[in-house]
Amino acid sequence: MASDELEGRSSGTQGMNLQRLYCKPFYKCGLPTEQIVEVQEHYVYKDRRNKKNKVLTYNIIATLPGTDDKLKEEYVVVGGHYDSVNNKLDKIHNGADDNASGTSMILELFEKFAVSNTHKRTLVFMAFGGEELGLLGSKHFVNNPTIDLQKVQLMVNLDMVGRLDNEKNLQLGGTLTAVDFDKKLEPFLDEVENRWQNNLNITELGKGIFKRSDHYSFYLKDIPVLFFFTGLHEDYHGPTDDSNKINYQGMKVISDLVHPIMEEFANTPEKLIFQPVELEEQSMPTATMKVTLG
Numbered sequence: 001m002a003s004d005e006l007e008g009r010s011s012g013t014q015g016m017n018l019q020r021l022y023c024k025p026f027y028k029c030g031l032p033t034e035q036i037v038e039v040q041e042h043y044v045y046k047d048r049r050n051k052k053n054k055v056l057t058y059n060i061i062a063t064l065p066g067t068d069d070k071l072k073e074e075y076v077v078v079g080g081h082y083d084s085v086n087n088k089l090d091k092i093h094n095g096a097d098d099n100a101s102g103t104s105m106i107l108e109l110f111e112k113f114a115v116s117n118t119h120k121r122t123l124v125f126m127a128f129g130g131e132e133l134g135l136l137g138s139k140h141f142v143n144n145p146t147i148d149l150q151k152v153q154l155m156v157n158l159d160m161v162g163r164l165d166n167e168k169n170l171q172l173g174g175t176l177t178a179v180d181f182d183k184k185l186e187p188f189l190d191e192v193e194n195r196w197q198n199n200l201n202i203t204e205l206g207k208g209i210f211k212r213s214d215h216y217s218f219y220l221k222d223i224p225v226l227f228f229f230t231g232l233h234e235d236y237h238g239p240t241d242d243s244n245k246i247n248y249q250g251m252k253v254i255s256d257l258v259h260p261i262m263e264e265f266a267n268t269p270e271k272l273i274f275q276p277v278e279l280e281e282q283s284m285p286t287a288t289m290k291v292t293l294g
């Protein structure tokens with residue numbers, strides 16, 4: 001996904017079209033599990049300020065219907081953007097961390113859930129286009145939803161989950177966007193914080209909401225959200241955000257945390273009750289950013 005062949009997957013490029021091929025587990029997981037795949041096309045301006053250079057982009061949406069007669073009318077969504085920033089100075093911005101990492105984790109989770117097929121609520125997996133142009137894919141989806149948004153239990157956003165550092169710092173946003181949500185998440189976070197060798201260092205972003213990723217579009221529709229993020233780094237939005245810098249073992253640890261959380265909220269009979277958080281914007285979490293000058 002982050003090879004030069006895909007040119008950074010930004011909106012309107014040929015590489016963006018190749019991206020569809022990389023979502024093939026959505027189409028052919030080789031399992032008898034019922035699945036529905038839709039491609040939602042929409043147009044965006046690559047030059048936002050001057051409303052010029054209109055190009056086609058799309059969201060890829062895969063659905064695994066729930067197994068419970070009643071709860072299958074409700075949804076747990078997991079999503080992340082696949083596009084990278086526009087290439088600059090003839091250098092390809094591969095966006096391995098931002099956000100081939102989140103997109104590939106979504107494909108992996110899809111396969112896992114398609115195999116077990118025990119989720120009571122319906123699961124929806126989304127790869128958004130146009131995020132780097134202003135969350136355009138997720139905005140388009142929430143304004144043209146293919147499901148009843150009032151029945152979405154939870155939206156999980158995976159954006160930059162590929163750079164778990166040596167201290168295993170993982171940032172988690174949205175834990176206050178539902179009543180008692182933080183308490184309900186505690187057993188899962190405790191478990192992974194204490195697990196031998198996998199002891200993650202989780203920072204809950206707490207008050208406020210981080211507005212610059214796709215969960216924010218869902219939050220604005222009164223949907224509880226969770227946002228997983230391994231932090232900023234010096235390659236962020238640059239041509240050196242490459243696949244050789246990804247911590248693949250770290251991605252597995254994170255995926256092994258996201259999976260049971262999704263499972264819990266897909267199966268628990270209780271519905272999460274949305275609650276708004278303080279309106280001030282969280283600044284980009286910078287705990288692990290190394291600042292360089294020049």
Ligand SMILES: [Zn+2]
Binds near residue numbers: 099131159160
């Ligand atoms: Zn991103």
